[in-house]
Amino acid sequence: MSERRPYVRAQPRDWWARKPYLGYTLRELTGVGVVVYGGILLAGLISLARGPEAFEGFRSFLTSPLSLLIHLLLLAVMIWHVVTWFQTMPKTMPKLIANGRHVPQQKLTLAGVGIAAVCSAALIAAFLIAGALP
Amino acid sequence: MTPHPNPRRSMAPIFWLMFGAGGMLSALFGPALIVLTGIMLPFGLGVPGGFGDYSHVLRFAQNPLGKLIVLAVIALFFWHGAERIFLTLKDMRAGALPILRLATYGVAAVLTLVTLALLLEIGF
Numbered sequence: 001m002s003e004r005r006p007y008v009r010a011q012p013r014d015w016w017a018r019k020p021y022l023g024y025t026l027r028e029l030t031g032v033g034v035v036v037y038g039g040i041l042l043a044g045l046i047s048l049a050r051g052p053e054a055f056e057g058f059r060s061f062l063t064s065p066l067s068l069l070i071h072l073l074l075l076a077v078m079i080w081h082v083v084t085w086f087q088t089m090p091k092t093m094p095k096l097i098a099n100g101r102h103v104p105q106q107k108l109t110l111a112g113v114g115i116a117a118v119c120s121a122a123l124i125a126a127f128l129i130a131g132a133l134p
Numbered sequence: 135m136t137p138h139p140n141p142r143r144s145m146a147p148i149f150w151l152m153f154g155a156g157g158m159l160s161a162l163f164g165p166a167l168i169v170l171t172g173i174m175l176p177f178g179l180g181v182p183g184g185f186g187d188y189s190h191v192l193r194f195a196q197n198p199l200g201k202l203i204v205l206a207v208i209a210l211f212f213w214h215g216a217e218r219i220f221l222t223l224k225d226m227r228a229g230a231l232p233i234l235r236l237a238t239y240g241v242a243a244v245l246t247l248v249t250l251a252l253l254l255e256i257g258f
Contacts, residue, residue: 031218034160038211049252052188062176071172078164085161120166131181
């Protein structure tokens with residue numbers, strides 16, 4: 001009767017769909033959105049390599065309501081990726097010390113999201129400026 | 135204790151590096167890229183309609199720097215997603231690890247090679 005009978009906590013198979021793990025699952029699922037967008041770009045590259053007709057087909061897909069819906073959805077997913085990426089970043093790096101004090105993680109998250117916003121805005125601005133040039 | 139003369143190296147840091155690079159690239163420029171290629175260029179919003187033309191896009195893809203950008207964005211986005219999907223499926227106990235690796239890292243590796251081949255096919 002001395003056999004070990006350790007307690008094994010039951011874990012339902014759908015643990016990832018329940019709180020408190022749902023937030024983790026939603027964060028990780030942004031990876032699917034990133035992959036889908038990469039796939040759309042790859043489809044564009046394939047049609048570009050095939051020639052003008054194939055590329056026109058790709059362009060006409062991009063102007064369809066379905067494509068617009070997909071891209072708006074992907075944009076929402078990508079923005080969630082930006083937020084969660086910079087929420088995770090301070091937890092994965094060595095503690096930052098400024099003026100003898102730990103920089104709070106919230107500040108690093110805010111700085112990261114701010115830098116991302118500047119980068120994205122700069123890229124769009126570059127296209128707007130290039131488009132406005134004669 | 136003397137260190138092992140020939141320690142077994144893990145491949146994990148390589149995948150982790152690709153995951154991080156793709157995650158940072160998509161975090162910094164992903165939203166703008168989606169707005170550009172998904173909304174602004176197709177509908178000619180804010181940019182001339184000719185910006186999304188075959189000849190215009192072809193010239194971008196023929197430029198060495200353009201090729202590097204296309205390869206970095208497509209490949210790193212795939213590797214980023216592959217790492218996330220692999221670890222999540224592993225946590226969900228969705229299947230045997232070799233199969234999960236093949237379905238994530240394997241697919242990312244193949245699609246990276248496809249992207250590279252297409253960029254070379256398009257020429258300079």
